Amino acid sequence: MADAGSSSLRLTVFGDGGHVLNEHHSESPPSKGATQALRQLLKEGPPPAAAGHRIVHGGPELRSHTLLDDAVRARLTQLADLAPSHVPQALTVVDAARDLLPGVPHVACFDTVFHSGLTAAAKEYAVPADWRHTYGLRRYGFHGLSYAWALARTAELLGRRPEQLHLVMVHLGGGCSACAVRDGRSVDTTMGFTPLEGLVMSRRSGSIDPGALTWLLTRKNLPANEIEDVLNRRSGLLGLSGTSGDTRDLVRSRTAGDERAALALDVFTHQCRRGIAGMAASLSRLDALVFTGEIGEDQPEVREEVCAGLSVFGLTGGLRPLVAERPEIVSEPGARVPVVVIPTGEAQQINVETRALLDRG
Ligand SMILES: Nc1ncnc2c1ncn2[C@@H]1O[C@H](COP(=O)(O)OP(=O)(O)O)[C@@H](O)[C@H]1O
Ligand SMILES: CC(=O)OP(=O)(O)O
């Protein structure tokens, strides 16, 4: 299973029971090196029966996980522009894997599928019809593989069925988003047309006033590609702190008195609370708040600062400050709203979806 993120590449080989047989993880964007990493992984174990790929954007047409044949591969080229920090990178891995494993089925698993049932109210932007129709401007939502995995694990942990749950889930990693799950389905999410909208991220700005962008373009003559680069690669925690896009560094620097690190974390957690509060507006009760993603699982300070500021929803601080290696409830027993941490399972969910698709024939 291949998960090509914006800043990392994860290749995982799963056995029949869903256990991990072998993996490769690099903290640099996948590029030509993908072929070498893949070749090495294939050398180390028995040949796989199938390959699954995380593709962040399915665009308007690819609304379910699907066999990745030549026609689908051609469509993916067309929609790569919608997520330029993700899809082109994933396609280098897809191409390397299809070259090295020509005889096995390849499956494309999309981040957007989990949100494919968003209502018009949740998915439309308030712009004229010709923009919506001519350019296809609408909200899609991302991190769906992560949310699908976290939803299933949360249901197991709480002893309920997914269809019984009203949850707010946050995926905090390189990219960050929040999602409202009502009766087991996504009904709202903070990311939109691209994975740039919404929460503050590691190096991405999240939402800023669109008026600021047109002002920079027209009054300050900033080139569009510079704006795109700054918002996608030089903003977020990194842009605010000036030193790091990693909360582990920032929590340390803040303790040592670095005011910019403190500001970065304050803005990050403030926007995260706003995102959670916005998602709660689509629910009629809150059965749990779920943290996943790398920051969600390994940064207890962030969880604490987010939850301590959400007493209006019945959440409190005083959470267990652990680095999660398995699904855990970190709130106190009897808490009005349980706070749950689920280790990120994007690769595991690709494995689940790939097998399900191939089993259906
Ligand atoms: N507390 C943290 N733990 C792990 N990664 C973090 C943390 N804070 C920020 N990050 C950033 O999140 C990214 C890791 O997320 P990952 O999902 O593997 O990357 P990608 O952005 O490729 O999806 C890295 O870019 C890392 O710098
Ligand atoms: C959609 C998205 O932002 O993905 P990632 O967090 O892997 O960058």
Ligand SMILES: [Mg+2]
């Ligand atoms: Mg990621």
